[in-house]
Amino acid sequence: MIEHAHGGHLHRHSHGQPLAVLRDVTCSYGGPVVLWDVSLRIEEGAFVGLVGPSGSGKTSLLRTLLGTMPRVQGRVSVMGADVRRGRPPGVGYVPQVETVDWSFPVTVGEVVRMGISMSSTWMPWPSAGERKAVDGLLERLGIGGLAGRHIRDLSGGQQQRVFLARALIGKPRLLLLDEPTSGIDIKTRDDVLHLLLDLHEEGLGIVLTTHELNGVAAHLPEVVALNGTVVAQGSPEEVFTQGTLKLVYGADLTVLHENGMVIIADAPHQFRAALASTRNGNGHS
Amino acid sequence: MTVLVDPFQFEFFRNGLIAATLVGGLCGLLGVFIVLRRMSYVGHGLSHAAFGGAVVSYVASWNFYIGAGLWGFVSALLINWTSRRRGIGADAAIGIVTTSSFAFGVALISRTRHFTRNFEAALFGDILGVTRTDLVVIASVAAVVGVGLFVGYKQLLFLAFDPEVAPVYGVPAFWVDSAFALALAATIVVSMNVVGVTLIAAAIVIPPITARLVTHSFARLVGLSGVIGTLCGVFGMYLSYYIDVSSGATIVLLGAAVFLVTLGASAARGARTGRRMPAHRAAAGAMIGEKRNPRARGPRADLLAQWSEKGAEE
Numbered sequence: 298m299i300e301h302a303h304g305g306h307l308h309r310h311s312h313g314q315p316l317a318v319l320r321d322v323t324c325s326y327g328g329p330v331v332l333w334d335v336s337l338r339i340e341e342g343a344f345v346g347l348v349g350p351s352g353s354g355k356t357s358l359l360r361t362l363l364g365t366m367p368r369v370q371g372r373v374s375v376m377g378a379d380v381r382r383g384r385p386p387g388v389g390y391v392p393q394v395e396t397v398d399w400s401f402p403v404t405v406g407e408v409v410r411m412g413i414s415m416s417s418t419w420m421p422w423p424s425a426g427e428r429k430a431v432d433g434l435l436e437r438l439g440i441g442g443l444a445g446r447h448i449r450d451l452s453g454g455q456q457q458r459v460f461l462a463r464a465l466i467g468k469p470r471l472l473l474l475d476e477p478t479s480g481i482d483i484k485t486r487d488d489v490l491h492l493l494l495d496l497h498e499e500g501l502g503i504v505l506t507t508h509e510l511n512g513v514a515a516h517l518p519e520v521v522a523l524n525g526t527v528v529a530q531g532s533p534e535e536v537f538t539q540g541t542l543k544l545v546y547g548a549d550l551t552v553l554h555e556n557g558m559v560i561i562a563d564a565p566h567q568f569r570a571a572l573a574s575t576r577n578g579n580g581h582s
Numbered sequence: 583m584t585v586l587v588d589p590f591q592f593e594f595f596r597n598g599l600i601a602a603t604l605v606g607g608l609c610g611l612l613g614v615f616i617v618l619r620r621m622s623y624v625g626h627g628l629s630h631a632a633f634g635g636a637v638v639s640y641v642a643s644w645n646f647y648i649g650a651g652l653w654g655f656v657s658a659l660l661i662n663w664t665s666r667r668r669g670i671g672a673d674a675a676i677g678i679v680t681t682s683s684f685a686f687g688v689a690l691i692s693r694t695r696h697f698t699r700n701f702e703a704a705l706f707g708d709i710l711g712v713t714r715t716d717l718v719v720i721a722s723v724a725a726v727v728g729v730g731l732f733v734g735y736k737q738l739l740f741l742a743f744d745p746e747v748a749p750v751y752g753v754p755a756f757w758v759d760s761a762f763a764l765a766l767a768a769t770i771v772v773s774m775n776v777v778g779v780t781l782i783a784a785a786i787v788i789p790p791i792t793a794r795l796v797t798h799s800f801a802r803l804v805g806l807s808g809v810i811g812t813l814c815g816v817f818g819m820y821l822s823y824y825i826d827v828s829s830g831a832t833i834v835l836l837g838a839a840v841f842l843v844t845l846g847a848s849a850a851r852g853a854r855t856g857r858r859m860p861a862h863r864a865a866a867g868a869m870i871g872e873k874r875n876p877r878a879r880g881p882r883a884d885l886l887a888q889w890s891e892k893g894a895e896e
Contacts, residue, residue, distance in 0.1 A: 309808070322775075363750050365749065365750060384749075384750065384752055388750075390747060390750045390751075392744070392747050393744065396746070397744070398743070401618065401742075401743050401800075402797065402798050402799065402800050402803045403739070403743055403799075403800045404795055404798065404799050404800070406798050407739070407799070407801070408743070409741070410736075411736070411739065411740045411744070412750075412751060414736035414739070414740050414748075414751065414753065415736075415737070415751060415752040415753060418735070419733050419736075420799070421735035421736065422801070437741065439746060445799075445800035448797075465860055467751070502665075
């Protein structure tokens, strides 16, 4: 069961198949292999966080799902369709906002309407219905009334929501986000993750990449840890252990459990030796 | 009123005015996409590449428009192809393809030695020599490119803003890029007679940069840039007639003057509102290569500028 945002209204559809399936996938940009032997199944309404060090293949995995990876071996299907045969339908994508050219002369409304540039009329200007849909969606995402503003005049959180709106305006069933929590402060990060949780609760399938392990631990029900291949997957409690994090990041990180929350902390230099002996001794996490 | 009407008694002026108006508007419209796709240097380079095609057409007795147009189109595709190779940037690719093509044209001229008159016309424009056939070709290209920009507006905007993501949303990047390269080559070839190879880049770049100083909306930018290009073409022709200076140079100089006045007005408005650098002016600067300066972009540009100023005072 899934719901879509469109002009502030929700439309409910029912589908039986998984949103995406990767089976024995190995891929590259034409040079060295960046991901190998990846098998994943993303169920309808899933909310998955892809974590791993820089260069571990998180963005490459998103590109594989989007069908933009240059070399892919194995089977990748999204909504039951082979991505190598064309662009997967029903997928919304939010790129890293760091890649956006903020000096580009474009308003919030113009950016959001890009999401339906292939399905709207061929007239350059938006129809009344499109304007209404954009206004409704912006309102729903908490940035109503900003359609005429230049994208650079917004705060970091508002900018993130603009690109989220561009992905949602096409009524996707699966939303892919590349580093939605990077470059924003902790409050904005929390707001963005809560907004994504709201969308997830309405049934939208979400896969995001992030370096914010604590944000994932606090908000997401499922984690996939990558380092060239899938090292671990499961709930944050299952994946975020000292041993798994050592395998993924090659670093001794501290994992604390506090009031049902999993908290990952850096290992302070002066405690590093003690942490290592503790781990070797009783495996405490 | 007679100032506006008098020159119309001459056919060369009537033809020149129509050509300058169409080319000015066309370059202004197309220029928005060229500048925002960071292809300003491509416009400059392609005009030189088309020069090679013009010389080949002349020597081989081919139709000028077909020869130079095809040459320019192939050069644009070659630049695209070369710049996608590993380790070769777009600027280097343009440098290789266009200068080679230009050098080929010069080499041919040095062999044949009877292209001198056309050589000057190609380099600096010869608007007084615009014929009815030229007008038909210019009007046809303006109409086709205009319709293309109208119909492909949304896809061109998406590709210019976010070339990596646009294909994910179904924009056929290869076909749009190829059609755009063809439109660019055609525009450059029909503009050669009016403003000349050496000044085409200015006719393409100045209108959008000027328009950017006064708006942050893409739709308004396109309209305004087209209007600025058209008006510079019209009034540049009149100015050229009355001060007896080369038409191409007058059109470009008038555009540069409009840019400077707009820049001054924008700076004055910024000073009145107490902002160190108005967002539009900073953004216009970023369009012409200041993008990598962190103080000229990003939501905190003004704050950074203030900090920088404080640091300098201390």
